Amino acid sequence: MPVSGSPRVSDFTVIPPRSGAAFRLPAGKTLTVVDPEGHQVADLLAYSADDVREVISNGRTFDYEETIALTAGHRLWSNRSRAMLSITEDTVGRHDFLLTPCSEATFRHFYADKPVHRGCFGNLAEALEPFGIGPDDIPTAFNLFMNVPVDGSSGKLRVLPPTSKPGDRIELRAEIDCIIGLTACSAYDSNGGSFKPIHYAIT
Template sequence: MNPARTRHPRTGPAPAYAGSAQAPASGWTRLAPQTGAAFELAPGDRLTLLDPAGEQVSDLYLVAAGNVAEQFSSGRTTDFGNSIYVSTGSSLWSNRSRVLAEVVDDTVGVHDLTLTPCSQATFDILYPDLGGAPHPSCFGNLVTALAPYGVGPDSIGVTLNVFMDVWTDADGELHIDPPPTRPGDRFTLEAVVPIVAAVTACSAEKSNNGTCTPIDVLVERAATRS
């Protein structure tokens, strides 16, 4: 069992949400299954990722808006946070040892900082039943979303895999269990510096209990919250 479930126990039902698996709530942006998008955030702006159907992962990658060579670092986030478990209160650090964003709300507490975004190679190697057929991927969707900002494929590293349940047993074997999300569960970060946040509705069926579903996104501008 993933120790994050003990460190971040669930209390009560998932938050109420005016949207559903069929349609997003007013003001929210829906990422269709196996797609992605990028959102520009100024300091104080908040980005919320919400699972409207349950058991769906969302890959998240951040780059500094002023210099896209500065990007999210899972290694520094783990190192400086002294934990592989990200949740409310965690800082998301860059490869230049600067905080890009803070996690300000999290109803799940189970996320992954270890795995790279799924790519075509992921499906070629780990899904042999597909026979090498083209498949949507988080990596491909991140590349497309970040290309207008000058971010090349080779610079996209390990993502924060929101809602992804990854853990190792006593023998070091890796396990990926279905995301423990219920409809309405959410994860919110607040930008500390100007950033571009690329987000996906994960494309890997095995990471999403066999079925890929949407992710809803809400951007709240700092000026409208004050």
């Protein structure tokens, strides 16, 4: 998995299955997110560390990058039209920026025959609370490794298992001082019916 200049295995922090974390990512630092076992989604949020009302925006990002297929060479933009993160490496090339974090309501809507879980929304809300970020401040996440094909004629969405393999990764360089929320996703369809950890490192 590691390549020249990449974090060592000992540098990584583990996010256990169906949980989340939040942390600071200073400008110029690189966040590496790894799917260690494959087929696992990670929801990512970014806020300005100087003012958490400035937050990652899928609409601004689609507008300025002129694509919904975001990968290496693209940037993720804020609601104030500032570049927040640049994707510098991506071994998967398939992510989603259309769907909101799964929540208790998601489970009641799609998984009526399965136990209700607070989902990524609840995990992010808990992790981000110490930074003064509340549930109503959580926007659409950049869903790493999530596979959401869109039919070209009807516009219909499907949620399929991720294409990521064990050890696949994405690297994002902070363009401003950020607060990051990151999960190991909890939704059944997003992860092909099983739940695994996510690893991350800051270099």
